[in-house]
Amino acid sequence: MSLREFLTALATDASQLTAFQANPDKAMQDAGLSSEEQELVKSRDEARIRQYIQGSGEGDTFLVAINSSQAPE
Amino acid sequence: MFDENLVVVGTGIRVVGQLTIESMSWIQRADRILHIVEDALAVDVLSNLNPSARQSTLTHLYGENKPRAETYEEMVQTIMQNVRESGLTVCVLYGHPGVMAYPGHEAIRRARAEGFKVRMLPAVSAEDCLFADLGIDPATNGCQTWEATDVMWKDRQIDPTSHLVLWQIGAVGDLTFHKGRYNLLALPLLVEKLYRWYPPEHLVTVYEAALMLGCEPLVRTLPLSGLSAEVVTARSTLSIPPARTVKADAVVYENYKALSISKG
Numbered sequence: 001m002s003l004r005e006f007l008t009a010l011a012t013d014a015s016q017l018t019a020f021q022a023n024p025d026k027a028m029q030d031a032g033l034s035s036e037e038q039e040l041v042k043s044r045d046e047a048r049i050r051q052y053i054q055g056s057g058e059g060d061t062f063l064v065a066i067n068s069s070q071a072p073e
Numbered sequence: 074m075f076d077e078n079l080v081v082v083g084t085g086i087r088v089v090g091q092l093t094i095e096s097m098s099w100i101q102r103a104d105r106i107l108h109i110v111e112d113a114l115a116v117d118v119l120s121n122l123n124p125s126a127r128q129s130t131l132t133h134l135y136g137e138n139k140p141r142a143e144t145y146e147e148m149v150q151t152i153m154q155n156v157r158e159s160g161l162t163v164c165v166l167y168g169h170p171g172v173m174a175y176p177g178h179e180a181i182r183r184a185r186a187e188g189f190k191v192r193m194l195p196a197v198s199a200e201d202c203l204f205a206d207l208g209i210d211p212a213t214n215g216c217q218t219w220e221a222t223d224v225m226w227k228d229r230q231i232d233p234t235s236h237l238v239l240w241q242i243g244a245v246g247d248l249t250f251h252k253g254r255y256n257l258l259a260l261p262l263l264v265e266k267l268y269r270w271y272p273p274e275h276l277v278t279v280y281e282a283a284l285m286l287g288c289e290p291l292v293r294t295l296p297l298s299g300l301s302a303e304v305v306t307a308r309s310t311l312s313i314p315p316a317r318t319v320k321a322d323a324v325v326y327e328n329y330k331a332l333s334i335s336k337g
Contacts, residue, residue, distance in 0.1 A: 004114060010286065011089040011118040012097060024287075046288040053114055069222035069248070 003037040004053045078189040079156045080163050081177040083170040083196025088115045089286045091197045096165075097122055099194070103163035105155040107131050109148065109176065110167050111284070119165060126165075131176075135250045144250060145175045152180040156189055169198035173220060173240050199310050200238055202282035206290045207312055209236060214315050221245040221311065225263040233270040234319035238312055239263075242279070243305040257302035264300050271316045273298035278312040279305055 001009075006028070010017045020027040028038045040049055080099045085091025088110070100106060100119060106126040108119055119126035134147045155162045164170070170177040171193050181191045200218060204211065215235035221242045223229070231237060246259025271277075274296045281291035293304060300311070 004117060007089050007114055007286065008117040008121055011092055012121065017090065020286075041287060044288050046283060046285045049285050049288070050112065054112065069220050069226075071248075072227050 001031050001033070003033055003040065003049075006031045006033055006037075007053070076190060077192045078159075078161060079152070079180065079184045079191045080161070081166065081170045081181060081191075081193040082163060083166050083168055083194070083198075084110055084115055084118075085197035086168050086199055086202050086282045087197075087284055087286065088118050092118065093194070093196065096194055096196065099161075099163050100126070100165065103161050104159040105129070105162040106165065107148075107152055107155060107162065108165040110165060115167070137251060138249045140248055141250050142248065145179070148176040149179045149183065152176065153183055153187075156180070156184050157187075169196045169201070171195070172198040172200065199240070199280075199282050202290065203238065203280050203310055203312055206282065206292065207278060207280065209312070209314075211236065214319070221263060222248070222259075225259060225266060231267075231270045233316040236312070236314055238310060240310055241307075242300075242311040243307040243309040251307070254302075255307055257305070260300065260302055260305075264297065267297060267313075271297050271313065275316055276314070280310045280312050281306065281308045282310075 009031075010020060016027070019030075024041070025038070028041060033041070037052075040052055043049075080103075082093075082096035082099055084096075085093075100122045103123055103125070106119065106123055106129050108116070108126060108129060109131045110116060110119070116126065116130065131148045131151060134144045134151070135141075136144070152162065152164050164177060164180060166174050166177050168174070177193060181193055184191045203209065209216075213236075215232070216238060217232060217235055218238040218240070219229065221239040222245050224231070224239060225245055242260075242263075243257070244255040245257060245263055247255040247257070276294050277297050277300065279291070279293040279295070279300075283290045295304065297313075305311075
């Protein structure tokens with residue numbers, strides 16, 4: 001599976017997340033991640049990881065602001 | 074029980090690991106899902122739980138340079154339309170759905186007014202991540218939490234003996250939406266105002282929670298005088314520790330001691 005699919009699975013499957021935490025290399029190998037993807041995860045470079053994930057699917061990543069202060073009266 | 078018409082949940086700041094089991098169950102049950110989440114990974118997670126999430130983002134309502142208040146109103150109206158048309162609508166927001174997030178609370182207020190059964194579930198907010206990553210317990214000195222623009226232009230009285238968290242420091246004074254950086258011409262106004270309570274050399278921390286599993290947060294500590302547009306992004310939260318210690322309330326404390334409640 002792809003890195004994006006792997007991370008998606010970890011979000012909802014506690015046993016897979018546990019396995020990843022216990023042995024990240026084995027969990028990524030068992031999931032079939034490419035060498036490039038495994039190195040990317042181990043780099044812990046969030047910007048590169050997010051850019052890689054966004055590049056493999058639709059949608060933009062952007063910074064959500066869901067609050068806006070009201071101007072004083 | 075569990076027969077709500079509108080449930081508002083949050084993904085947490087890092088969707089992988091912070092999405093609660095309870096929120097997942099509501100997402101799976103939903104007839105309609107509407108979401109405001111940060112990236113394609115979050116959409117994938119929601120869509121795996123409920124395929125209807127794939128085409129139900131509300132983020133398309135943002136527009137470059139468009140006033141955010143206008144977008145939030147459109148979001149609320151869209152949520153309400155879905156609530157009226159379906160049995161169960163679940164609205165998924167980034168972080169905690171009720172912290173620094175207008176659409177969830179407002180949709181709940183309007184839905185309740187129309188007679189619908191509603192609920193909001195708590196989730197991990199940026200401030201929760203900040204407390205954990207920076208080792209801050211709000212019980213130690215108390216914690217004031219405000220939106221940065223609010224402090225900038227309103228007559229707030231800050232207590233410099235208590236911790237201060239300023240949200241959306243990377244968007245202060247800019248009420249529009251941008252995919253990139255915000256216009257921070259107003260940031261110096263805020264910094265100047267903070268000098269009323271903190272000396273320029275007071276150390277503050279620009280904080281950005283990790284969004285990816287296994288990654289570290291961004292933690293940049295610098296003097297307040299060094300706070301500028303170059304050191305913040307739209308994801309930044311500003312953490313300001315107390316500048317001085319608080320004194321006892323002499324009269325009350327003496328009266329308390331006279332009660333002899335705590336001995337030893």
